[in-house]
Amino acid sequence: MMSRVFVTDCEGPISKNDNAFELAKLFIPNGARFFKTLSQYDDVLAYLEKRPDYSAGYTLKLIAPFLKAYGATNQAIEDYSGKHLKLIDDAYDALHHISSLLPTYIVSTSYEQYVEALCMVLDFPTSNTFSTHLDLDKFRLEEKESARLKEIREQVDQLSEIDVPDWAKTISDLPTDARSTVKKLDSFFSSELPEMGAGRLLTDIQPIGSRQKEETLEKIRRRHEPPRTQLMYVGDSITDMNALQNVRREGGLAVSHNGNQYAVREADISVLSSSGLPIAALGEVFAKSGRTGALRLAETWPDMADDQVSRELAERLLGMEEHPRVRRITRNNLRELTEASNQFRRTVRGHTIGALG
Secondary structure, eight states, rough: OOOOEEESSSSSSTBOHHHHHHHHHHHHTTTHHHHHHHHHHHHHIIIIIOOOOOOOHHHHHHTTTHHHHTOOOOHHHHHHHSSSOOBTTTHHHHHHHHHHTOOEEEEEEEHHHHHHHHHHHHHHHHHGEEEEEOOOGOOOHHHHHHHHHHHHHHHHTTSOOOOTTTTSSSSSSSSSHHHHHHHHHHHHHHHHIGGGGGGGOOOOHHHHHEEEEHHHHHHHHHHHOOGGEEEEEEOOOOGHHHHHHHHHHTSSEEEEESHHHHHHTTTEEEEEESSHHHHHHHHHHHHHHHHHHHHHHHTTTTOOOOSSSSSHHHHHOOOOSOOOEEEEOOHHHHHHHHHHHHHHHHHHHOOOHHOOO
16 A cells, blocks of 8 residues: 555644634633634735735734733643543544554644643644644743733724635735724734734744645655655645645645635535544545545545445444535535535534634
8 A cells, every 4th residue: 555644633623622712712801802803814914915924823923922911821721721622523533543544643733732632632642743832931021011912902902803805815905994903913013022022922932834734744744755645634724725735736635624715725625524534434535545536435425335434434424413514626616615614614613713714
């Protein structure tokens, strides 16, 4: 058998959490609104402006000084993350089924404290994970800086949300109030914060964002030296866009699992399911028959050939009360599948988290 490798994002395909969003809600007053605004700003910088040296997922960098200012510590983040895991149904079985067939990796933008807690529950080796290193304890904020960060947070609360139209291609396509919000956030994050001691947090934290996920795929390829066509990647958001695009263009298999518009448009297959078992089936077929076999499975779903999907797995899938939807993405059905995936995503992960980029 040719060397094939399975790589998946964490939040979305494996868990329902958005850990950074939840931490913002826990530590920062009106943290849900604050995080949403910064996440929208992140989408604009990465997707519309394509700002140099910026990568989708850097929201985890932007919120770090504020987490520190409001009292977050390494231990508090670790404790919260371990106690509030929300797994996709059958995530344990799916991950172990795939890892019994293929070298398997988790590549996540999430903070490493969350990924380590997840690995403990899933009995998955942390050595096969890549995530965002966060060490808040090594930084000390002066009281004056903490106070100023809290003032900035209050000012951000007063800014308009940055609603990005689906058709937007550049920042000039945004409404006037949204462009004003971007300009104000630029003044905070590009001008003021880098001059503060808290700016060290911005430079110290290097999230595994969209560009870094793509780079991580190269590290994994070098470790196993598979042909580029023998890599399967599963993602669900803007931080997976580059990796999905890379894998698809190189002839591997790119799968969106309850993905938003960024993920669906770059994937070969769309999966809508509250369970991880459809990914297990696709992973098993990919292990045996590569991209061609997995695409054929998507085209004939829910029919599963006995020699491709194990009987036990097929019976569990066919016996599910809520039947998973697995479709091959084409130019003709892209819009339909994007709308369906965005809607289903919200039912699985909640409206607020599901709407984040």
